[in-house]
Amino acid sequence: PDFGSCPRKSTVAGGGTRSRQWWPCELNLAVLRQFSEKSNPFGSDFDYASAFSKVDVAQLKKDITAVQTTSQDWWPADFGDYGPFFIRLAWHNAGTYRAIDGRGGAGQGQQRFAPLNSWPDNANLDKARRLLWPIKQKYGSALSWADLFVFAGNTAMENMGFPTYGFGFGRVDTWQSDEGIYWGGEQEMFPEALNNVVRYNGSTDFTTRADELESPLGAVSMGLIYVDPRGPNGTPDTKASALDIRETFGRMGMDDEETVALIAGGHAFGKTHGAVTGDHIGPEPNAADIELQGLGWKNSAVPGNGVNSYTSGLEVIWSRTPTKWANEFLFSLLNNNFTLTKSPDGAPQWEALDANASYPDPFIPGKFRRPTMLTSDLGLRDDPVYNNISKTFLNDFDYFTKKFGLAWYKLLHRDMGPIARYLGPEVPKQAPLIWQDPLPNATYKTLAASDISSLKSQILAAPGLNVSNLVTTAWGSASTFRISDKRGGANGARIALQPQASFAANNPPRLAAVIKALKGVQTKFQSSGKKVSLADLIVLGGAAAIEKAAKAAGITLTVPFTPGRVDATQDQTDVSTFAFLEPKADGFRNFGHGTASSLTEELLVDKAALLTLSPPELTVLIGGMRALSANFDGSSTGILTSHPGQLTNDFFVNLLGSYASWSVVPNTNSELFQSTDSTGKVQWTASRADLIFGSHPELRAVAEVYGSSDAKNKFANDFVAAWAKVMDLDRYDVSGHSGPY
Ligand code: HEM
Structure with a gap:
């Protein structure tokens, strides 16, 4: 075989031209199938929290310290200390997080896989990961790579004299690259990708374009974690670099002070590497030859x-x-005069030519260099706001230390979700921070079974509440959850607070009426001296409505309900970052539609992926929500039944039983469709989020199962199981719930 050519013409193991190449626009369901137990060598029963409980964290620190300070001949440590290298490892793992869709971050150990293992910005971190292998090997399943990558950086920092704020373990490894993350549309990697202006809406002017960065991206180019260290597009413009820094760090949820703290704090350690010219460097790990065993560059x-x-x-x-x-x-930043120079590889960087050489050489004792800086570093000096912050930090080292400690802690934990997920002896004892979406402790007993059933009757009897509005409200509350950073969900009842109460998908006036009616039930219940949270009532309302709808369809069932939710206050809710949880479209409630870049059905699949739904769960939920008339606006779109409010499989029966009678409703941009009967009378209307279940071959195959005559009970039971799963996605506080990843 010709090992040199790629792509090769293989006739086995998935070779050949696949459907995706023939029909590249077919809706891709792969994101609903990833992270399956088939890929997980630990199996689906593996509980990381209990495996981790055996780790002696003090001993782990000693082990990391020994590795940090023992230079290896195969990759000698600068200054005999891998500490700065491990900090960069931690930072590049965590730094891919972006607040808009919550994706990226250190939480899944994704740097083990392509593309991240081979991004130009992650150059040589393959060696940092390999240095840590003896530790991973020693602790095995009890310590995830994801935890080890960031804990090594945290420990290194402590060993070098920095008082960290604390550390929570609990990141569960994944076993394949996360295909759900949009990293950009370029066909090339940095630095070539810099010439691509797709993510800047066509703009080439980097002095004005920073905030045009395509959503939800958090970096200026494919292959970079944040910004180009040489300045925008390799141009040593320090002020323009600051604009890129502000935009990209802002996308991570960091404000100006946190941003300066992170860069100035991080670059207090270590050095950069460019001693020779770039033509010495071989391919990145994913393109390297087999005998290099996963190492690149x-x-x-x-x-x-x-x-x-x-x-x-x-x-x-x-x-x-x-x-x-x-x-x-x-x-150094604020006391030296820096002049533009070039690295040995010809890249722009800055040097204090008139300063003494007092900065140590990493390998030759007694040899010193003059102070140097990256263009991006000088952005902290030349942007007026950053400059002020930098001066404050320089003048008050304790204040800087405190702010860097908090920002570093936030950086490493931002994507971990509820504090209930944090493990280990170093979780800070202080009150949670606002970005952790704090919840109050429950000061009352969880509901007893008898209370649950009496509350269900009271809810169903309350004026203004019905199957449709109870189901949409419970869905609106729970479905804000996103597995990416584990924010959102029904716990906290934040749907009654800003900004969620104003999300268009929640139909604010209708939502307000439902909340008011549920609060009426709450007040009445509490007058008996017991307590129930609004969050529990919202979810219970959905359960009561579904049971009622099932009964109306001749099916008796109980919707599983896990009590114990609490109600957050407005002060505990970070309005600006919660705004990112607002759905652009929610096909489950037939709300909204596609954007310039994504079709309605793609947004539906993306939402399903963030809710960890499989293709059957997605399908059955849509069929059930339509049966329950759960559109956000009460419209009849997609309600393919003459018995709305009954938990029947009519949606599938009528969708699959309509023969070629659908047509686009004019002037709806192919978002709305109608079907006519034999007389030409309009029978049903439906959205793309409805019709995709008849047109996509795999979704149709599942829809056929639920539309079959033997499937009435299966449909109802599967719907209830998927529904209950969504309601409980955020319940990391309940023992035994460790989440899918
Ligand atoms: C190293 C750029 C932010 C920590 C580096 C290197 C570059 C760079 C180019 C040299 C890599 C090498 O050649 O070995 C940037 C840019 C940033 C940024 C453009 C944002 C504007 C941060 C942050 C941290 C950090 C937020 C941590 C909080 C480090 C450390 C090193 C490093 C510790 C030294 C690694 C070593 O000695 O091997 N950075 N960085 N950086 N960075 Fe950053």
Whole structure:
């Protein structure tokens, strides 16, 4: 075989031209199937929390410290200390997080897989991960890679004198690349990708375009974590670099002060690597030959590491004490005159030509260099707001230390979701921080079975409440959950607070009426001296409505209900970042439609993926929600039944039983369709989120199961199971719920 050519013409193992190549626009359901138990060597019963409980964290720290301070010949440590390298490892794992869709971040150990393992910005972090293998090997299943990557950085920082704010373990490894993340549309990687203006809406002017960065992306280019260290598109414009920094760090949910703290704090340690020219560097791990065993960027200089290291191609050192926590970076930044120079590879960087050479060489004791900086570093000096913050930090090291500690903690934990997920002895004892979406502790007993059944009757009897509005409200509350950063969900009843109470998908006036009626039930119940949270009542209302609808269809069932939710206050709700949880479209409630870049049905699949639904769960939920007349606006779109409010499989029966009679409703941009009967009379209307279940071959195959004559009970039972799953997605507080990943 011709090993050199790629792509190759293989006749086995998925080779050949696939459907995706023939019909590239077919709706892709792959994101609903990923992270299946088939890929997980630990199996679906594996509970990371209990496996981790055996780890002796003090011993783990000793083990990490030993690795950190033992230089290996195959990848010699600068200054005899891998600490800064491990900090960069942690930062690049966590730094892919973006607040808009909650994706990215350190939570799944994704840097083990492509594309992240091979991103140019992650150059040589393959070696950092390999250095940690003996530790991973020792602890096995009890310590995830995801936890180890960030904990190694955290421990390294402590070993170098930085007092961290704390640390929570609990990141569960995944076993394949997360195909649900949109990393951008470029066909090329950084630096070539910089010429692509797709993610900037066509704009080439980097002095004005920073905020045009395509949503939900958090980096200026494919292959970078945030910004180009050389300045925008390799242009050493420090002020424009600051604009990119503000936009991209803002996408991570960091404000100006947190941003300066992170960069100045991070670059207090270590150095950059560009001792030789880039033409010495071989392919990244995913393109490297089999005998390189997963390592990439092989450097042909002799030696190909240590004194000749090449990572970013920039050769900068920021501090006189690069392995010790000190205010050296900011001191250098604000006290030197930097002149534009070039790295040995020809990349723009800055040097204080008139300063003393007092910055240590990483390998030659007694040899010193002059202070140097990246263009992006100088953005902290030349942007007026960053400049003020930098000065404050330089003048008050304790304040800087405190702010960096908080920002670093936020960086590493931002995607972990409820504090109930945090494990280990170092979880801070202080009150939770606002970005952790705090919930109050329950000060009352969870509901007894008898209370649950009496509350259900009271809800169904309450004026203004009906199957449709109870179901949409419960759905609106629970379906804000997103597995990406585990925010949202029904716990906290934040649907009654801003901004959720104003989400258009929640139909604010109708929602307000439902909340008012449920509060009436709550008040009455509490007058007996007992307590129930609004959050529980919202979910219970959905359960009561579904049971009623099933009964009306001749089916007796009980919807599983897990009590114990609590109600958050407005003060505990970060309005600006909760706004990101607003759905652009929610096909489950037939709300909204596609955007310039994504079709309605693609947004439906994306929402289903964030709710961890499988293709059958997605299908059965849609069929059930239509039967229950759960459109956000009470419209009849997709309600393919003459018995709305009964839990029947009519949606599937009528969808699959209509023969070629659907047509586009004019002027709806192919968003709305109608079917006519033999006399030409309009029979049903439906959206793309409805018709996709008849047109997509795999969804249709599932719809056929639920539309069959033997499926009435299966349909109802599967619907209830999927519904209950969604209601409980955020219940990390309930023991035994460790979440899918
Ligand atoms: C190293 C860029 C933010 C921590 C580097 C390197 C570059 C870079 C180019 C050199 C890589 C190499 O050649 O070895 C940037 C840019 C940032 C940023 C453009 C944002 C504007 C951060 C943050 C942290 C951090 C937020 C941590 C809180 C580090 C550390 C090193 C490093 C510790 C030294 C690694 C070593 O000594 O091997 N950074 N960085 N950086 N960065 Fe950053």
